[in-house]
Amino acid sequence: MTGTHSRVAVVTGGSGGIGRAVAERLAADDMSVVVHYAGNAGRADEAVKAITERGGSATVASADIADPDQVRQLFDETERHFGGVDVVVNTAGIMLLSPLVELDLADFDRMHRTNVRGTFVLSQEAARRLRPGGALINFSSTVVKLALPSYTAYAATKGAVDAMTLILAKELRGRDITVNAVAPGPTATPLFLEGKDQQTIDHLATLPPLERLGRPEDIAETVAFLAGPARWINGQTVYANGGVA
Template structure:
């Protein structure tokens, strides 16, 4: 389970599902040792670990509430103890609760604020303190911030905050040789996105992009791998990965 030599080490939050799983598997395929974070689905996280190790990669799983600073500090401790340090943090963990603003249950707003905004602060704080030189932090935003789809007010607002955190933190890490960027996916075929949508809605969303399909988790993982690896001159950016919707 330990990592040796010059192997880079990645923590992927939300690594048990959807985009997080694809990102974890892609970074492992690129030769990184991966700590797969999960919040409430240990079996799914272990499936990701098993898939990575079956391909000859190195991975293990660990649980944390991303909004709890003590648990997230322990998550980073685990990565350092198992693999020797942290070079890449991919923060995909988030929740999406949809409603027009006028009908929004403010408890849903508070839940998203805790996970999506506070969680990003907590994870990014540990990343800022611990990433080694040559490291990369990849946050997750959403194309809805720019597209402005109805019903996404509260969710998009939390991700607008992620954009701001990303742009400013990149500048706060001046001199550290650590990049900070965010990926802003468009409609992507994940359980989180597809939940509660009828076929007509999904078909409509699939047609929005000039490529006339939904994104795939692997498409987003490709973008993550770029930012986590070769893209050293991309910094302080929100990269829209949406097939050209806007």
């Protein structure tokens, strides 16, 4: 182990948006954090700097989460650096919106590769490596329940994440490892805000009874709960959406 940090977390997509908020929140809980990124090393370095400046322990790692060899290397590097893996949070994902009849199948395949295959590959390796008392937290989406037009393909990928998560929780019987998914509602991240006009954003902010968009920190609180004290929540999709659905 490094220093006084006894638990180790890998956060995919940890360089920005919800992923960065999760990485910083887990570090605040005295976890050593591996901030994973796919393409933007600079933002990942910024996330690590923000953590270490507050006295936390963090490092960066790059991998294509849909590539089993690169994911194995990610876990190997984490174990070499910190001694093991206790928490895996898979926030990495892409969202490409279009009505079903107009969707370019290349976009469908891109989303499937990251959101479904990536979650599957990462879950495989997490199931092999997580220590007793560990937690795997995947990312679903409230749009699976809301059934919003133009979200067909994206919601389909997140429905697949739900299925994998719930079944894997049962397959890990006897391991003392929890497996859950977090399903954010409308959350003010670059991924969510991109391509939306202000009128649309304002409308979405009125949907929850709390009458605002979620913040990345709201989602990070839910992840921290599942990653730490919530040992009796297992095989669940937790909707963190302010009551929108």
